[in-house]
Each structure stands twice: as C-alpha cells, then as structure tokens.
Amino acid sequence: FADFGETNVQPDENYQNSCGEYVDAYVQAVKEAGNIWGVPVIDFHAVTGLNPMIEEQLIYFYDSGFDRLHPNTKGQERMARTLMYQLLTLPVAF
Numbered sequence: 001f002a003d004f005g006e007t008n009v010q011p012d013e014n015y016q017n018s019c020g021e022y023v024d025a026y027v028q029a030v031k032e033a034g035n036i037w038g039v040p041v042i043d044f045h046a047v048t049g050l051n052p053m054i055e056e057q058l059i060y061f062y063d064s065g066f067d068r069l070h071p072n073t074k075g076q077e078r079m080a081r082t083l084m085y086q087l088l089t090l091p092v093a094f
Contacts, residue, residue, distance in 0.1 A: 042086045048079055 016022055027045050034041035044050075051057050052068035060075030061068050071079060 040090055042083065044079065044082065047086065048082045050075060050078065 014022075023045075027043065031041050031043065033039075049057070050060050050071065052061050058064040058068065060071055060078060062070045062072050
C-alpha cells in the first residue's frame with residue numbers, strides 16, 4: 001500500500017483491478033510463461049520474504065504510515081541478496 005496523495009494511491013495485494021484480477025493471477029501468468037518458454041523465473045513475490053502486510057516486516061519498507069510499496073535500503077539489500085542466491089542456483093552454461 002502506498003498513499004502519495006488523492007490521485008496516487010497504490011492499493012495492497014487484496015485489491016481486485018478493473019479486469020477482476022488480483023496480483024496473484026499476474027504472478028502465476030509470469031510463471032506459466034517461463035515454463036512455456038523455458039526461461040527461469042525468480043519469484044520475488046514468494047522468495048524474498050518481504051510482505052508489507054506483516055507488521056514485523058515493515059522494517060524493510062520506506063514508511064509504514066504511507067508507503068508500504070517501496071523497500072528501504074534494508075529491503076533493497078534483502079532483495080539483492082535474494083536475487084544473487086537465486087541466480088547462483090542456475091546452471092553456469094545454458
């Protein structure tokens with residue numbers, strides 16, 4: 001969730017968009033596309049452990065009062081380490 005003003009509000013994961021879809025549907029579509037095309041997909045949604053809806057994890061976000069969308073420096077470091085370790089699990093040569 002991020003609230004930057006009346007015309008710029010980013011809702012949380014419980015928001016259903018105008019197509020009737022939740023963010024989980026888009027995550028699943030990207031995973032399916034990766035399977036079809038044989039491209040590895042690193043699911044940050046699942047593997048970073050960053051969830052702005054869990055109070056204990058708000059230490060990783062910019063400001064719990066109005067910006068639970070953007071990670072702070074600590075959150076960015078967690079994302080970078082997650083990406084690094086996920087990439088290290090891939091084969092060296094394709």
